[in-house]
Amino acid sequence: MTSRTEWGEPEGLFDAPAEAGAAAGAASRAPDSADPALPPQAVPSAGQPLAVRMRPRALDEVVGQAHLLGPGTPIRQLVDRDAPMSLVLWGPPGTGKTTLATVVSHVTARRFVEISAVSDGVKRVRAEIDLAKRELGMTGRQTVLFVDEVHRFNKAQQDALLPAVENRWVSFIGATTENPFFSVISPLLSRSLLLTLEPLGDDDLREVIHRALTEERGLGGAVSLDPAAEDHLVRLAGGDARRALTYLEAASLVAEDGAVIDTDVLERAVDRAAVRYDREGDQHYDVISAFIKSIRGSDVDAALHYLARMIEAGEDPRFIARRLIVHASEDVGMADPTALQTAVAAAQAVEFVGLPEARINLAQAVIHLSLAPKSNAVITAVDAALADVRKGLAGPVPGHLRDAHYKGAAKIGHGQGYKYAHDHPGGVVRQQYAPDTVDGREYYRPTRHGAESRFAEVLARIRSVLRGTAGRR
Known part of the structure; x- marks a missing residue:
């Protein structure tokens, strides 16, 4: 990123403290009045990766995540009201976590600071929070503090964010690919709105690819993609828009200008063979x-x-x-x-x-x-029981098994004669459990495979007690 001083702004009150170093001074500027959606330093250049050049500049350009961007959704309300926010964005790579953070900051005219939990530490976090407090106090301008891969911060590092989130000195947005209930400390999570991003669907990926092929900030029509290669690219992307654009850019470098990227070109570019597989065929x-x-x-x-x-x-x-x-x-x-x-x-x-x-x-x-040893006795047993029920073999529950806890149950014979199994040797006692219509049927027929052979022996002994045949020859 480009520092503010490189854009001709005077150094002064809102420069980052010295201990923050060059990284803190490289925070993004406010959106330019000539282009409210895209600040000057975010204007795509030809030298940037295709995935960066194609990053959406407004919420309406974001592909997928309709459950987060529709009317009345939290992000829409937070953007429309321009209120302080605290969000944790959870989702797989390439689903738009960084994109949503930057777009929200741009369209709400907040100052945007991006921190990577991979390379930055508490020193940088505290420097940016101090800078945000000073700017908020002097101008009222809010700061969006975006922490990418927030799950990589340890507990102490995440604790450093709490005062700023609690006092709304910054609008915190954390992005994580790991379950935040395991990777983000509870105090920070409880002060944030958790939004879950889903992998992009095939249609969403195709839209991303088509935009990259045709738009000037993308490939500008320099190459085209045949249908079979497009299908293969969508499969390779696996719901990850960044991966789709990275592979597409690699294929465009292999192909000549004006050429059609076919499956062979795509295979050479990404070194991945096309697997014949139709997820719906x-x-x-x-x-x-x-x-x-x-x-x-x-x-x-x-x-x-x-x-x-x-x-x-x-x-x-x-x-x-x-x-x-x-x-x-x-x-x-x-x-x-x-x-x-x-x-x-x-x-x-x-x-x-x-x-x-x-x-x-x-x-x-x-x-x-x-x-593992194999047995289909479980499915055979339940299907046999279901077959009897469907035939109408569902007689009344034996009286001694019926509920006897309510007042008056004893007067109609419910529960009378029931034998409490724990009062008998081995916890098993002879009495009828099944309705008369299916009494004596054996649904579960264990095999002698693996551990089931032991269960077969146990079952034989239990059935002999229940039926009063124990000890008979």
Whole structure:
């Protein structure tokens, strides 16, 4: 960024304190009156990356995040009212966190200061807060203090922000790719409005790409993109607009002016082969079918292959995680009860961590499920029970099992004769639990695979007690 003095402004009262160094003095200026949406130092230059040149200059140019930008939403109200704000923007990379922060500051005519938690520390934070306090006191002009990657600040560093947020010396906006309930201290989070950004959809990414291809600040029509390459680019981007523009810029450098960027050019530019995979077509269903059947068949290598194909093709990792959770009960079940725990943990990791790191968690779950002993006894049991209910085999609840807690229940026989299981050896006692219509039916038929063999033995003993056959030969 360019310092104010380089634009010809006199040094004086609002210069950063000496200890802040050059970084503090490089804070952005107020929006220029000739262009209220874009301050002079933000005017794109040809030397900047395409993703920077194409950054939206007003809220109406922001693509996606309609749930945050529609009429009556918090950001719209904060912009319209020009009131002090404190926001935490949480979302995956490339979804517009930095963009929203800068656009909000521009359209509300606030002074904008950007701090990176990766490279800056408490010294810089305190210097910028002191400068913001002085300017607010002398001119009434507010400062937007944007802290990128705020989760990288430790507790002490985040504590340094609290007085400024509490007293509204700055309008704080923090951006994080990690779950703020784990990575942002509670006092700071409780004083901020948490806004969640979602990965951009395919249509949103296509709009970003088309703008970059046609607008003068982008590629200005120097190259075009054929439909197959566009589909591949959207898949590679995985909901990340910055990644889409970075890959597009790389491909434009490989292609000649006026040329069409096809799949071959895009593959050479980003060194990523195009995976034939349509998330709404045959490949989607064929690959996920082969994935599950490979796990069911205990072929861990084939299962990992199909997992890699889905990840590389941009399949939603949450969809993969959901299928693993279902499979853990459907095809492993009680043969390895820990399989469900692993699958659920992998799904949580997808939400907390996201790709690319979550590929490791998904792979661990795939390996666990593939190598686990298999049993379909769980799904067979519940489906058999459902089939009986659907046939109308849902007789009245036996009287001794009915609720007997309300006044008058005993007069109609509810609860009479019920045997409290804990009063009997082993916690199991002979009595009828199922309605007469299905009494004696055996829905759960455990296999002898893995841990389920132990449950099979336990179940046989329990059933013998319940039915009064224990000890009989």
